[in-house]
Amino acid sequence: MNIQAKAHRQRPNGRRKRRYAQYGLGVLALAMPVATAVASDHQGTEEAIVEELEQTDSFFASTSDSSLFDRLRKDGELLSSEQATTLEKKLQQNLKDLPSRVVLMGYHKKLGGRHPPSLGPYGQLVLGIIKHHPRSKLSTATGYMLLRREGKMGDGEAWAQGSQLWLELAETHPADAQISGNAGIYHYIEIFRPPARDQAIDLLKRAHELDSENPRWIWYLGDIYTIKSRAFSTPEEQRTAFAKQALDYLEESFRLSDEQLRSVMKGQSTLALAAFTAEEFEKAKTYATEQLSSVNRKEAGWNYGNVIHNMNVLLGRIALRQGNLEEAKQYLLKAGKSPGSPQLNSFGPQFTFARELLEKGEKSVVIEYLDLIGDFWANPESRNQSNPNSLRNARDHARQLAKWKKDILEDKIPQDRKWR
Numbered sequence: 001m002n003i004q005a006k007a008h009r010q011r012p013n014g015r016r017k018r019r020y021a022q023y024g025l026g027v028l029a030l031a032m033p034v035a036t037a038v039a040s041d042h043q044g045t046e047e048a049i050v051e052e053l054e055q056t057d058s059f060f061a062s063t064s065d066s067s068l069f070d071r072l073r074k075d076g077e078l079l080s081s082e083q084a085t086t087l088e089k090k091l092q093q094n095l096k097d098l099p100s101r102v103v104l105m106g107y108h109k110k111l112g113g114r115h116p117p118s119l120g121p122y123g124q125l126v127l128g129i130i131k132h133h134p135r136s137k138l139s140t141a142t143g144y145m146l147l148r149r150e151g152k153m154g155d156g157e158a159w160a161q162g163s164q165l166w167l168e169l170a171e172t173h174p175a176d177a178q179i180s181g182n183a184g185i186y187h188y189i190e191i192f193r194p195p196a197r198d199q200a201i202d203l204l205k206r207a208h209e210l211d212s213e214n215p216r217w218i219w220y221l222g223d224i225y226t227i228k229s230r231a232f233s234t235p236e237e238q239r240t241a242f243a244k245q246a247l248d249y250l251e252e253s254f255r256l257s258d259e260q261l262r263s264v265m266k267g268q269s270t271l272a273l274a275a276f277t278a279e280e281f282e283k284a285k286t287y288a289t290e291q292l293s294s295v296n297r298k299e300a301g302w303n304y305g306n307v308i309h310n311m312n313v314l315l316g317r318i319a320l321r322q323g324n325l326e327e328a329k330q331y332l333l334k335a336g337k338s339p340g341s342p343q344l345n346s347f348g349p350q351f352t353f354a355r356e357l358l359e360k361g362e363k364s365v366v367i368e369y370l371d372l373i374g375d376f377w378a379n380p381e382s383r384n385q386s387n388p389n390s391l392r393n394a395r396d397h398a399r400q401l402a403k404w405k406k407d408i409l410e411d412k413i414p415q416d417r418k419w420r
Contacts, residue, residue: 046099049068053102054136076102077107077109079106079107084107084108095131098133098138105122108121126162127158129142143188144189166203167183170203177207177211177217184204184207186200188204188220197224201221204224205221216253218252219249222246225243225245226243229278243274247275247278250271269288269311272284272287273314276318281321284318303341306341308339309335310349312331313331313353316335316353317352320357320360325360332354332369335353335369336369336371351414351418352419355420366408370401377401378398380394380398382394
């Protein structure tokens with residue numbers, strides 16, 4: 001019986017009882033009405049499931065509906081309080097019982113709402129992943145699980161506790177590349193907070209020194225330096241140097257990666273953006289062109305619109321720098337024809353390229369571009385009609401676009417921060 005193959009197989013919700021019987025976990029044999037005797041039918045089954053959970057890989061965003069981790073967490077939402085209490089007693093008997101821990105995370109996350117309190121049982125369950133499974137790929141997702149989002153994760157004490165746990169583990173296992181790397185990824189999640197960002201850099205560099213053939217540590221370092229090179233707070237004279245560091249790391253990571261890892265890296269367009277900021281324009285052009293030619297709407301999902309918009313903007317800015325004004329204008333219009341994305345729909349694009357064209361006197365193409373992006377950024381009819389906040393935001397964006405177009409027609413360049 002191929003237990004791991006069965007673990008990967010998706011099943012309709014109505015067949016959950018059979019799934020647990022096949023797994024032989026005994027996890028919900030205590031919490032759901034399935035036969036407890038099946039656990040003894042499959043030697044090693046529970047260990048196989050623990051191993052699969054530990055291999056849940058946040059780098060590929062595999063904590064999704066199709067992963068065992070997420071399915072077990074969703075099943076935890078079905079527990080009664082009595083069943084949860086029974087399962088908690090089971091976990092206390094064996095703190096490395098990862099399936100029970102994940103099911104209970106689902107139970108307590110539902111109780112706490114979308115953003116459960118960081119100091120509650122959910123946070124403590126996540127901290128247990130760090131304590132008892134620090135070498136697992138799943139542990140790299142703990143930073144996101146505890147991250148303060150929209151001010152709804154209490155005072156962030158659980159995240160700080162997780163940070164301290166990782167730093168202690170890295171100190172007591174100085175020769176363990178996996179622990180240093182996982183600790184670095186945890187701190188990478190808070191990349192916009194300088195202390196966490198600096199800790200991430202130190203830990204990931206140590207992991208790279210210990211395991212120089214692992215492309216992941218280098219990729220995260222490259223992404224950190226990419227973000228540093230583009231941050232508003234970074235002095236202009238430092239941007240190119242940071243971008244060159246980023247490009248070196250990212251290209252090395254890409255060289256060491258298999259096809260699956262490469263698809264993730266290219267899908268995030270980091271190579272092209274780093275090359276552009278490093279003023280390696282021919283490299284940037286090559287990477288952006290390859291990205292556009294290979295992107296698949298179905299596979300890219302929500303990121304498809306980002307790729308279409310951002311890579312065309314990048315190619316347009318290169319064309320403008322090389323004196324190809326007409327080509328640059330066409331790239332701006334191609335960018336505007338993006339179908340949008342969660343990020344573009346909510347925050348809108350950056351208008352740096354549009355400003356550069358305005359500085360060349362190209363008012364009409366910029367106004368046409370603003371009309372195009374209005375379809376995804378400022379169109380109430382395309383929003384969820386039952387979501388008043390979304391509708392209000394779209395109307396606000398429409399007013400913003402109208403103001404900018406008025407400024408442009410009056411030979412003014414908008415002074416909003418997004419036009420820098």
